[in-house]
Amino acid sequence: MYKILKAEFIAPNVKSFIIEAPHIAKKRQAGQFIILRVHEKGERIPITIADSSPEEGWINIIVQGLGKTSAHLNTLESGDHLQDLVGPLGLPTHIENWGTLVCISGGVGTAESLPIAAAGKAAGNRVISIIGARHKDLLIAESQMAEVVDEVRISTDDGSAGRHGLVTDVLQDLMDEGVKPDMIVAIGPLPMMAAVSNQTKAIGIPTMVSLNAIMVDGTGMCGACRATVGGKTVFVCVEGPEFDGHQVDFKELGMRQKMYKKQEEESHKCFLEKQMRKIKAEQVAEEV
Amino acid sequence: MSLKQQIDSMNMNEIVDLCIDQEQQAIHLYTMARDQAKDEHAAIKFQELVDMETAHKVALQKFELENYLDLPPADLKVTDYLMEPVFNENLSTQEILILAAKREDKTAKMYQDLANHFTSDKKLNTFFQMMADEELRHKHNLETEYEKEFLQEG
Amino acid sequence: MKREQPQSFNTISVKERLIIPRQVMPEQDPLLRSGNFLEVNLGLSAEQAVIEAQRCIECKSPSCMDGCPVSIKIPDFIQLICNKDFLGAADKIKEDSSLPAVCGRVCPQETQCEEVCVVGKRFEPVAIGRLERFVADYAMLHSNGSPVTPDKPQPSGQKVAIVGSGPAGLAAASDLIKEGHEVTVFEALHEFGGVLVYGIPEFRLPKKILRQEVANLEAMGVKFVKNFIVGRSMTIQELMEEEGYDAMFLGLGAGLPRFMNIPGENLNGVYSANEFLTRSNLMRAYEFPEWDTPLYRAKHAIIVGGGNTAMDAVRTAKRLGAEEASIVYRRSEEEMPARNEEIHHAKEEGVKFMNLVNPIEFIGDEQGSVVAAKCLRMKLGEPDESGRRRPVPMEGSEFTMDIDMVVIAVGNGSNPLISQTTPAIKTNKWGNIIADEDGRTSMEGVFAGGDIVSGGATVILAMGAGRKSAIAINEYLKTKVWSVV
Numbered sequence: 001m002y003k004i005l006k007a008e009f010i011a012p013n014v015k016s017f018i019i020e021a022p023h024i025a026k027k028r029q030a031g032q033f034i035i036l037r038v039h040e041k042g043e044r045i046p047i048t049i050a051d052s053s054p055e056e057g058w059i060n061i062i063v064q065g066l067g068k069t070s071a072h073l074n075t076l077e078s079g080d081h082l083q084d085l086v087g088p089l090g091l092p093t094h095i096e097n098w099g100t101l102v103c104i105s106g107g108v109g110t111a112e113s114l115p116i117a118a119a120g121k122a123a124g125n126r127v128i129s130i131i132g133a134r135h136k137d138l139l140i141a142e143s144q145m146a147e148v149v150d151e152v153r154i155s156t157d158d159g160s161a162g163r164h165g166l167v168t169d170v171l172q173d174l175m176d177e178g179v180k181p182d183m184i185v186a187i188g189p190l191p192m193m194a195a196v197s198n199q200t201k202a203i204g205i206p207t208m209v210s211l212n213a214i215m216v217d218g219t220g221m222c223g224a225c226r227a228t229v230g231g232k233t234v235f236v237c238v239e240g241p242e243f244d245g246h247q248v249d250f251k252e253l254g255m256r257q258k259m260y261k262k263q264e265e266e267s268h269k270c271f272l273e274k275q276m277r278k279i280k281a282e283q284v285a286e287e288v
Numbered sequence: 289m290s291l292k293q294q295i296d297s298m299n300m301n302e303i304v305d306l307c308i309d310q311e312q313q314a315i316h317l318y319t320m321a322r323d324q325a326k327d328e329h330a331a332i333k334f335q336e337l338v339d340m341e342t343a344h345k346v347a348l349q350k351f352e353l354e355n356y357l358d359l360p361p362a363d364l365k366v367t368d369y370l371m372e373p374v375f376n377e378n379l380s381t382q383e384i385l386i387l388a389a390k391r392e393d394k395t396a397k398m399y400q401d402l403a404n405h406f407t408s409d410k411k412l413n414t415f416f417q418m419m420a421d422e423e424l425r426h427k428h429n430l431e432t433e434y435e436k437e438f439l440q441e442g
Numbered sequence: 443m444k445r446e447q448p449q450s451f452n453t454i455s456v457k458e459r460l461i462i463p464r465q466v467m468p469e470q471d472p473l474l475r476s477g478n479f480l481e482v483n484l485g486l487s488a489e490q491a492v493i494e495a496q497r498c499i500e501c502k503s504p505s506c507m508d509g510c511p512v513s514i515k516i517p518d519f520i521q522l523i524c525n526k527d528f529l530g531a532a533d534k535i536k537e538d539s540s541l542p543a544v545c546g547r548v549c550p551q552e553t554q555c556e557e558v559c560v561v562g563k564r565f566e567p568v569a570i571g572r573l574e575r576f577v578a579d580y581a582m583l584h585s586n587g588s589p590v591t592p593d594k595p596q597p598s599g600q601k602v603a604i605v606g607s608g609p610a611g612l613a614a615a616s617d618l619i620k621e622g623h624e625v626t627v628f629e630a631l632h633e634f635g636g637v638l639v640y641g642i643p644e645f646r647l648p649k650k651i652l653r654q655e656v657a658n659l660e661a662m663g664v665k666f667v668k669n670f671i672v673g674r675s676m677t678i679q680e681l682m683e684e685e686g687y688d689a690m691f692l693g694l695g696a697g698l699p700r701f702m703n704i705p706g707e708n709l710n711g712v713y714s715a716n717e718f719l720t721r722s723n724l725m726r727a728y729e730f731p732e733w734d735t736p737l738y739r740a741k742h743a744i745i746v747g748g749g750n751t752a753m754d755a756v757r758t759a760k761r762l763g764a765e766e767a768s769i770v771y772r773r774s775e776e777e778m779p780a781r782n783e784e785i786h787h788a789k790e791e792g793v794k795f796m797n798l799v800n801p802i803e804f805i806g807d808e809q810g811s812v813v814a815a816k817c818l819r820m821k822l823g824e825p826d827e828s829g830r831r832r833p834v835p836m837e838g839s840e841f842t843m844d845i846d847m848v849v850i851a852v853g854n855g856s857n858p859l860i861s862q863t864t865p866a867i868k869t870n871k872w873g874n875i876i877a878d879e880d881g882r883t884s885m886e887g888v889f890a891g892g893d894i895v896s897g898g899a900t901v902i903l904a905m906g907a908g909r910k911s912a913i914a915i916n917e918y919l920k921t922k923v924w925s926v927v
Contacts, residue, residue, distance in 0.1 A: 220698045222717035
């Protein structure tokens, strides 16, 4: 069992966990992920490591409650335990001094791109961060990002903060202002990564994306996480998670991510019903 | 000018030279692949292919074609329906075998087409038939290896 | 092989013994079992076991032991069964095999011990596998969950790490703990057993049996660490230098599943056998949504391949509710590598066999889910090196069938993790670790065995490799002499 040292919501439905995991904390590099199980009947889900402390022996993950497992995870508090935790998995991000590095992120991807932005900065790059969200309340980690990069730009779909528009609009603004990105790292929802890759392919800026595929074991044994990159099938867990965005077949990956949509909804519903019963039972018990 | 028209105007020596050139192109491709391969075992596989094509080229140069008179083995068509791998420096042995077998198949079809075209010219017909058969033999060897290594459970 | 004759408890004549028919093991009814995940074979009764044991004619030079990759003293344990000393028989097997309840179930006895059984030359061979299973189960049941542990040996002061808790690793751990070494088994997944837990279905090998075998090893002093990926969590070098391991055995098992390289393999509903079986076995997807992991429940499933894995997958698909679950195999049934028993069981459960058929493309709908398979019919040509006749496509035989799930069971490639993280360990062109007969790799103190060395093989062969390495590891720990591979 793996102890949760700290758990707090950092945005609606988005929770940050500090988990005791000295081995993982010691080895982990930017871009790597873990696989966890919440309880003994739980599924295995991959989550990118946002931060870690080798000295204190913890790792940090940011979880958005979307499906059953993430919703369940987000009910856990500090002092609770995870059933299983394994990592670090995947290849670390390749970092070098490219010149100007633009880190584009959306949703919990911002927390995940934080270590890459920091490593990029440490390698001598000028680092610009573009953060996108639907609404200002959904922005996360922008202040931490501001501490490690040269400049942060924000866009929201509804204009509630930063530029009214998408991250691709901000990237265009940047270039219109004369910024010449040498490297782009895009991490976030699949449509965002696809849009950025599409935009940068046309103008020839190398773009790296971090793919979030469905996984089971995470060591290459099962092949659930396969994606097509450059016309070739890759296993995201051992060959990734980062790939050349210009080569990724986003359409296929998008369909693969929805493979269990129906079952996930069923499972999520079951879980919510159970939660409701629990809450109701507590209320009734109190009244009695 | 189509290949067939070109050949029409050539003498036998020139035609053999043309075929030698074809082999040379294959040698060149596999040599390049060998040098680019990141995995040492992939490099070894490419070297085997270079050796195979070189042997064929040398035989053509010496005009030692009597070895090629045997009928070719059955076409196993093991790789015919497989997807052609995109050429890159990270090819696996499995992909190299598919790539090479498909190449041999294409070359065999080209020679067979020429043999069929020159049915009236006995000498040309026999020559191209022998060339086609030899390419099929290469394909057969590659597919046999593929089957042995990758299709034992299936 | 020269050996001491065991004391005979069999008082009936050879002729009488030969008259006894081979005892039939009770099975769950096919109709019933194709709808549940409970074990198919129910095991011999004690009476049946004694009768079956009496069929052994106690040959002067028995060949059965030579047929066993770990040389279990078969005639000895059979005589103990004749005398109804079932616990004694179990102990006898345990001298050579650490997983008798597992091997009694999954070993291909018909091509090993039973194939060379002298009785089998004229009659049906003695059911050695069923007897092994019987005594192992009996011992488990009658030790009340507390395993019988031999006296703890003198500590050697040496530490051995075993990577992977599959059959090779468990066998090596069992032998090494008996020598007094400190033994730790590292497992990447959240349960121990490797392929025995993620690959072999519950209906063939109940998980509780495996857990009991692991508990036995734990009681003997083996330490088990789960969720630990050697190469990522810690490298081999770090384990040896920082954690002070004196020797290491790598029993990582097979690696990346192979696909066919035909169009449409990345469609939803197309699985590798590894993924399909892992979801069902390890993750218990057949109990979804009680258990969280989802899995397609197909109406028309096809499983491509003809090995035991294909049989496990097709029988699982049937149990998950498929109206039609078919094996699609490019050769004929005669060439199938699967055990006869598995093929037979599958047929009884209503599995359809489409032999001499090879898929060439999978077709998907707009959501990217597989809806059809394009196939070719094959005919058999000349034999290949393995002696099996080679399938060749028939001209113009292409046809399409409607399906909603595909499981590809055409074998596994190698695991890239060790070669990625430990270049000192040499691999061959297929990515398997290069090791000598005793499992010595190119890195001092590191041994390897099982599928990671030999490619796909059986549980008992992997166990054999684990035991061989255990002997060599002992030798190495005593002498610290390393012969270079």
